[in-house]
Amino acid sequence: MTRWRHDGVLITGGTGSLGRALVPALLAAGVPRLAIYSRGEHAQVAMQGDLENDPRLRFFIGDVRDRERLRRAMAGVDVLIHAAALKHVTTCEYNPREAVLTNVVGAQNIVDAAIDAGVRCVLIVSTDKAVQPENFYGATKMCAEKIFVQGNAYAGDGPTRLAAVRYGNVVGSRGSVVEVWRKQRASGRISITDPSATRFWISLEQAAGFVLSCADRMQGGEVFVPKLPATTVADLARAVAPDCVWDLSGLRAGEKLHEILISANETGAVWDLGDRYAILTPFATWAAWKNPPWEGAIRCSPGLRIASDIADRVPEEVLEAWGRA
Numbered sequence: 532m533t534r535w536r537h538d539g540v541l542i543t544g545g546t547g548s549l550g551r552a553l554v555p556a557l558l559a560a561g562v563p564r565l566a567i568y569s570r571g572e573h574a575q576v577a578m579q580g581d582l583e584n585d586p587r588l589r590f591f592i593g594d595v596r597d598r599e600r601l602r603r604a605m606a607g608v609d610v611l612i613h614a615a616a617l618k619h620v621t622t623c624e625y626n627p628r629e630a631v632l633t634n635v636v637g638a639q640n641i642v643d644a645a646i647d648a649g650v651r652c653v654l655i656v657s658t659d660k661a662v663q664p665e666n667f668y669g670a671t672k673m674c675a676e677k678i679f680v681q682g683n684a685y686a687g688d689g690p691t692r693l694a695a696v697r698y699g700n701v702v703g704s705r706g707s708v709v710e711v712w713r714k715q716r717a718s719g720r721i722s723i724t725d726p727s728a729t730r731f732w733i734s735l736e737q738a739a740g741f742v743l744s745c746a747d748r749m750q751g752g753e754v755f756v757p758k759l760p761a762t763t764v765a766d767l768a769r770a771v772a773p774d775c776v777w778d779l780s781g782l783r784a785g786e787k788l789h790e791i792l793i794s795a796n797e798t799g800a801v802w803d804l805g806d807r808y809a810i811l812t813p814f815a816t817w818a819a820w821k822n823p824p825w826e827g828a829i830r831c832s833p834g835l836r837i838a839s840d841i842a843d844r845v846p847e848e849v850l851e852a853w854g855r856a
């Protein structure tokens with residue numbers, strides 16, 4: 532669906548971990564214009580310098596809570612990747628109002644402004660925590676996912692199509708447990724919630740590649756889910772911080788023992804596209820949603836459940852590589 536060499540692209544949250552991986556990839560793909568939208572001035576200036584003031588970049592200071600600013604930023608945009616969010620479970624638990632305003636109201640603002648501006652392809656980055664959410668972060672991301680998918684109905688006959696990508700924890704992203712352990716390991720002690728908990732993992736490069744390939748393939752109304760391996764927290768800790776003493780705290784408020792990428796109760800049909808799944812909600816825009824346009828797509832049996840306690844394990848050599856990083 533996308534033609535990067537001709538498309539103007541906007542990334543909300545473009546200065547974050549994912550944005551930092553997406554931006555060089557998009558510049559390398561030849562985008563003519565790439566806008567970053569976020570609040571922090573310092574992060575934008577630093578990024579501008581790191582990318583040697585590439586003339587294709589535009590930096591918009593703005594909050595996703597601000598509709599007027601979003602409307603201005605979307606002029607001339609063909610593809611929008613919505614990555615801005617409050618993403619820490621504990622932060623959202625403690626500041627529910629702020630989480631709603633940024634993650635839920637912000638998502639609705641993006642959808643409304645994108646439809647009004649005629650942005651063609653609009654993709655939100657979601658999380659496994661949005662599936663059967665136990666914490667406030669997950670609940671806000673579930674709302675945001677649904678706001679996006681349902682946005683197709685409001686786009687009507689206009690050019691805008693909206694979809695979501697949903698994946699697990701990103702290795703080494705800002706504030707991730709791997710980043711925390713890498714900082715702590717020199718001290719000989721690391722903090723661990725529950726060693727038996729399991730999580731899905733994806734690298735930043737894989738996440739960026741996945742998002743861009745979904746922007747290419749989306750028709751409107753899908754939730755794309757990559758096929759990801761998982762680890763126990765214990766195995767990950769042994770790889771990233773071997774020989775360290777564990778300070779055990781127990782799961783934090785709202786944390787699950789195991790995560791779910793696709794629940795057996797997802798509304799809609801799940802299709803296997805080889806390297807990923809596409810969940811087609813009843814709000815998928817294309818008339819032929821029972822016969823999707825992706826070559827080789829196979830419809831999964833109803834009740835498919837993808838959970839981190841039963842998923843394939845992250846291969847040993849990959850764990851070792853994360854440990855060395």
Ligand SMILES: NC(=O)c1ccc[n+]([C@@H]2O[C@H](COP(=O)([O-])OP(=O)(O)OC[C@H]3O[C@@H](n4cnc5c(N)ncnc54)[C@H](OP(=O)(O)O)[C@@H]3O)[C@@H](O)[C@H]2O)c1
Nearest residue numbers: 544546547548549569570571594595614615616658701704
């Ligand atoms: N990291 C993970 O493990 C993971 C896993 C699954 C899904 N996700 C999702 O992936 C997306 C990107 O995650 P990330 O790891 O790149 O996050 P991140 O590193 O924390 O970056 C968040 C970005 O959003 C911006 N932002 C925050 N609040 C904003 C607001 N109100 N208005 C405008 N911009 C705002 C931040 O910049 P300012 O603070 O300067 O505004 C920053 O650029 C998020 O939607 C997250 O839910 C992340």
